[in-house]
Amino acid sequence: MEFAYALRTLQSAQKGKRGVSLYSRWVNRPLGRLLAAASAAAGMGPNAVTALSALVTGVGLIVLAVPAPSAATGLIAAALLVLGFALDSADGQVARLTGRSSPAGEWLDHVVDAGKMVAVHAAVLIGLWRADSVPTAWLLVPLAYAFVAVVLFAGLTLYSLLAPPAAGSAAAPSTLRSVALLPADYGILALSFALWGAPMTFLGAYTLLLAATTAITAGLLVKWFRSLSAAPAAR
Structure with missing residues (x-):
């Protein structure tokens, strides 16, 4: 398959924009489209x-966890995590483009995503633990972030499986909602590692992202629970 043909085909076969943050809509999906083609x-x-996405992400997390925090390792890790996230978007686009979607592929993609949700905050914990300038109490932040990230991922995944088909809406995407969802977007978290060379500055931004993601998660959980409670029982 030629690159130009694949790119043209993918441009007309994209997922809906509703409920997606601006980063995913304007950065991750277009980059993923190029990588998919x-x-x-x-x-x-x-x-x-999917395997390449996991590999690139894994290398990025090693760069965070093993060397001492520095500006260089932060920029390298941020670039690798952004690339890994784009490849995570590309695998589904390749599946749609080639007609090779499968339950096994969907399962593999979700397993890799679930592992990434825990591993990225574990890498932060290890990296900060190695930084002498970071007080021990701050190590509780990545533990809390990992908890919130797992709950959000599980809630979204299960809601997607359990919500009735009518729950989806053809309404135009809300720009305000897309902006509000930015703190919970993995791509924004990945970009925050550009601050890794200044651990306390990074921690300030990381903690703000955690607080915003926690608030977003709480709101979404309430919304999803109400939506599922109002849905007709399965027969």
Whole structure:
């Protein structure tokens, strides 16, 4: 499959924009589209792209956890995590483009995402623990962030499975909602590692993202629970 043909086809086969943050809409999905077209042109299947996403993300987390925090490691890690996130978008696009969607591929994608939700905050915890300038009490922040991230991921995944088809809406996406969802977007978290070279500055931004993500998660959980409570019982 030629790159240009794959890119043209993908431009008309994108997911809906409703309920998606501005970062995912304007940065991650377009970047993922380019990577998907390149992957399809190279003959890669969706599972191979998922594996590549996991590999790139894993290398980024090692860069965070193993060396002492520095400006260089922060920028490298941020770039790798942004790339890994874009590849996470690309695998689904490759599946749609090539008609190779499968339950196994969907399962693999979710398992990798679930692992990433825990691993990124574990890497932060290890990296900050290695930084002598960070008081021990701050290590509770990545533990709390990991908890919130897992609850949000599980809640979204289960809601997507349990919500009735009518729960989706064809209404135009809300720009205000897309902006409000930015703190909970993994891409924004990935970009925050550009501050990694100044641990306390990074921690300030990281803690603000945690607070905002916690508030967003609480609001979404209430909304999803009410939506499912109002849904007709399955027969």
